Amino acid sequence: MGFNGAFREMFTPQKRSSSTDGSYFGNYGGFFSLGSSSVYGMKPKTALKLSAFYNGVDQISNDIAKIPFAIYQKDGSNRLSRPDHPANILISTAPNYLMTSFVFRKTMAISYLIRGNALAKIKYNASGYPVSTDFINWDLVKDIRLKKGELLYDVRGYDKPLLASEVLHFKNFSHNGIVGVGVITYAAQQLGMALEVQQFSATNFENKGVRQGVIQTDKTIEKGKDKIIAGWKTAMGEKSPDRIVVLDDGFKFQPINITPQEAQIIEQQKFNIEDIARWLNIAPHKIKSLEQSTNNNIEQQSMDHNSDTIQPHITNFEQEYAKKLCTPSELKDGYFVRANMDVLLRTDIKSRSEAYARAVLGGWRNRNEIRELEDLNAGPEILDEYLTPVNTFTESQIDKKLKEDGK
Incomplete structure (x- = not known):
């Protein structure tokens, strides 16, 4: 089957009962994407006025954006890089003519984190190859509905609904797996209280404490x-x-009016920072709250950030990229998308060096592979050899040694 035919295969809707038809979004747009009907009326731009919330979103989206993605193929026990795949350039370098991969993924990540959803239109050329992924503002999405077994996206500016196979749709927290729920939906009350504390402080400063x-x-x-x-x-x-x-x-x-001391402004602001960190699932030290961080635990907290905060989002992106940018036949042939999270250690020379040393001395990476990870040219051929610790032997090595010794 050709590439064009394979993509046409992707567009073939699965047969389902018409009883499942209906909207997943239309009557709940505000609930799923914009916030809640809370008295605080919290909206994304309003929430970003809080420095802790802004910095948390900025930190996580930066980490998602700076990690390199690429397409690979599993061939037996080997993993082959596939830079020749048409979609590889879209996820690694140039997703569209307006954005770099960093800017595109950061923009998507911000929408994904705040609104629970990030959407991009996949464009194909006449041969059926994907040539562009264009960001779609989530505010333009009018409805997501199931019709005759096909998931359709009604988006302002498009003459007809977009098929699920025509869009990248990254979903964060979700109740149904179809549409994500923005964190502001549930955090509206807490964020509203934090804004009120911030506004109270600003008003007191402006009025020199007299109201x-x-x-x-x-x-x-x-x-x-x-x-x-x-x-x-x-x-x-x-x-x-x-x-x-x-x-x-x-x-x-x-x-x-109560004084800032009576309102316990300082204590409340500290609590708000910790609570915002919980909502975003990010360590407080990552949003510049270092009260509970020490030189002894900051390294462990950074590792926790990578594994608990960033890794789940990266896995989400990897799987959506693979599902939408690789054909079904390619997926059967072992194609997959992988992000290299080692980049998060790029500025930590101590941790990176220790990890490399363990990999080389443990025999599961050779020295030229390490040079490649550091963007260095390959060294002599001897560096392609894998090292084996002298105090460890396999069973075959032990048998060989015994025979050589005549025992």
């Missing part, structure tokens, strides 16, 4: 209350840092 209150006196004032109020507002409305208000005739100002 609503009452002017008290033991005397009865029959007339002139409006003038007193107006005079107070005029004086306190000045932006000058040395503004002065004089209260005479026994008048006293009594504030009725």
